[in-house]
Every structure is written in structure tokens, then in C-alpha cells.
Amino acid sequence: MSRTETDSLGAIEVPANAYWGAQTQRSKLNFAIGSQPMPISVVHALAQVKKAAARVNSRLGELPEDIAKLIEQAADEVISGKLDEHFPLVVWQTGSGTQSNMNVNEVIAGRANEIAGQGIGGKSPVHPNDHVNRAQSSNDCFPTAMHIAALQAIEHDLFPAVKMLRDGLEQQAKRYANLVKTGRTHMMDATPVTFGQELSAFVAQLDYATHAIEATLPAVGQLAQGGTAVGTGLNANANFAENIARELASATKLNLTSAPNKFAALAGHEPLVSLSGGLKTLAVALMKIANDLRLLGSGPRAGLAEVLLPANEPGSSIMPGKVNPTQCEALSMLACQVLGNDVTVNIAASQGHLQLNVFKPVIIHNILESIELMADGCRNFQEHCVAGMQANEQQMADHLENGLMLVTALNRHIGYDNAAKIAKKAYEENLTLRAAAIALELVTDEQFSEWVRPEDMLHPTPSKSTSAKPGSITARRSWS
Structure with a gap:
């Protein structure tokens, strides 16, 4: 069953039960590309724009009140997700997002007309154009929806998920604040740290990435709405732009304002480039966290084996008993995807030609995918990895006792060159540092006990003018 709908190109058959009209149907037929639908959050954001526009136009005397009420009622159904099945278009369409804008216009009009009997x-x-799209163009509606959808995804999904992981790591850092272990630089043994200090770096990295994203949000909150076709605001009331920004801010509870230059808001997407850069920063931090825990958990007998990661599932179809760091792998893979998405956003945003950038759908598709992947990834990693991981304290102690870089503590007493001789002799002759130092007659047994204390190597050397306070960190063995 079908019905006939019309647009400027003529008549076309549309499924009888579809709320959309002619332009949506043409896009559906002409752009059968890929399987990536236009993100539904963008559709919902467009509906928020339509509802706000109806209210503002009604207040400004640009739209009859009864028509505005019908638009608002239908828009609410779209925003709620009730009509999601009526948005079939894909990302790979016109670069301005015109067809998705018209899809929303037509569905709202189609449903409003049904409500009207x-x-x-x-x-x-x-009418989808004369009423639902009044004082608007796809060229300002779609970027406005892009910004709203991105902000909502960050505030409601990404930030809570990052905080969940960040707090989980901080809890583990406090748990192991006093557990001394071998530090590593260049993937080689270095001077001691505590496991808590090691984990605290992850917490700080997530904090930095969160701040980097937060710094971009004021610009993302500046809306193109009111620029209409090219940025001049043609066919919109002079008060429309400021009024709809306030209306949308009230409805979404987001910090939204009218963009000061609508020409830039339509033709350039620097705010979203900056946001993508912030997301990239988070991806880099997540990659570091995933890889470090994967390395620390390597083994169980031929690797570092300093961290015991949860065994969530069997790791091999051929090797019985094997368990793999799958959560680390998943997190690092999605970080790779986000880094690639950022490249796409950068290239797409550079393609603003004259008064319009026509790569808008691919920009918002990649940004929203990055947000979704990292939000899900952070929650999953916290729940299935960080919450259940444990330090292998015995292995950490063994590595620390056998490490050569404890010799660094002797630098201030016997000099770098002499300390290096001790480390070299200990390594080549498989001796302890103590035995090598005494054999070379560079320190006495008593001096070695006094100067080489891992628990004293976890902070800057106290000033000679003040006495060092006893620390709460204690070595787990007598160091040789």
C-alpha cells in the first residue's frame, strides 16, 4: 500500500504508513549507500530545533498558534523516540544534511496532520517547509542539531562514564598507595615507584583529557540557527536567532547561545574540530592505560605478571587454560577508531567552500561514534577490568629486590661512575648490588643498608635544612 506525495520535482509514491514525504522517499531511493543510519540523536536534536522554532515563530507572530501547537506535539513524539522508525536515511547523503532535515520536517508535518484529523x-x-521549517534552512538547522547532539552525548553519557573509570582507578591507587615496586622507563628497569603512584598517573591523564574536552564546549554551544541559507538570516525574524537559542537552552538544559558570526557557523566547523581533538586526547590516555595494564599483567609465568587482571572468558580455542587481557585489547582498539575518526573530522571540516561546509553528516557521525565508543569503553573497562584487578605483591617484591636501578640511590654518595660500576658488575656476575658494591670496595655493608632503601626513593630528597619525616611506606624485604 502506498500514497502519493509531491515535491518540486513532482509526484512520488510513499509507503502508506510512513509519516515521511516525497523528499525523504527520494533520498531513500537515491542514497542506498552503506548501513550507517543518520544518528538518531541528530534526528532528535533536529526535532528539538523544530519545536523551539515553532514556539519562537508563534511568539513573534510569524506562525499561527494552532499550527505551532500541532508542530510541538508531533515534535515531542519524535524527541521521545516514539517515531524513530520513520527516519530511514543514511549518513551518506547530501553534505548539508538537507535530506535529514526534510525527513524531520516531513515526519513532523505528516504526524501533525494526522493529529489534526x-x-x-x-x-x-x-506544511513541512512553510510551517515546520519556517525561518530555517538545512544549512543552519543541521549544524545546530550537530552541536546539540554532541553536547548531550558528552554531558549525559561520556563524562559520567569517564568519571566512573577515573574514580575506579583512584580507588585502586589509594588501595596500593604504599606498595613499592620497580619503575620502568624505555621498557627497562628504573628506580622504584609505588603501584599507587603508577595508577595515579592514569587518574591525572583522565582528568586532563576531561578538561581538554570541557574547554571546547563553550564554542560548541554557539548555534548556527538564525543564519538560514548563507548566514545572512534571510526569511527569519530579526529576533529569531537569539530567541531560539534561549528556547533551546531552556529545553535542553545546555549552555547554548547564538553564534556571533553565522557565516562561520555555516561554512566552518572549528568548534567541532576542537571537540574532536579533545576526544582524541581522551583516546590517547585510554590507549596508555590499556597498554600499561596489559604489559603489567603479561605472563602469567613468562611476563611481568605484576598485575592480576580478571579472567572474564577463556582466551584460546587451542591452548587450554589460557586467559587474555581482552578488556585492554577492546579499549585500545576503540582508541584506534577514535584516532581515525579525528582524522576524518579534520579533513571533512577543512572542506568548507565559500558559504557552506558540505561534509556535515560525516563530521557528526564520527564525533558521535567516538563519544559512544569511549563512553561504553570506559564503563566496560571499569566494570570488567579495573574493579577486579589485583596487584601481585610477591612478584612486585621479587622484581624490586632483583632490580639493578636501586643503585641510583648511591649516586649522591659515591658518584654516577662508581655506581655504574656496581650495576655492571652485579649484572655480569649475577651478584646482588650489595655484594657487588662491597666487592668493589666502594661502600661498606653498613653504608649500603643506610643508603639503599627503596622506601626512601619515592620522593625528592629532603632539604638538608629540614629533617625528613618518617614515611608510612615500608619495604617488604631487607634489600641486598
């Missing part, structure tokens, strides 16, 4: 679809009493 005129049946599904059509253009009376509510």
Missing part, C-alpha cells in the same frame, strides 16, 4: 502525511494544515 487529515490523515498521515500531506501538507495541510501543516
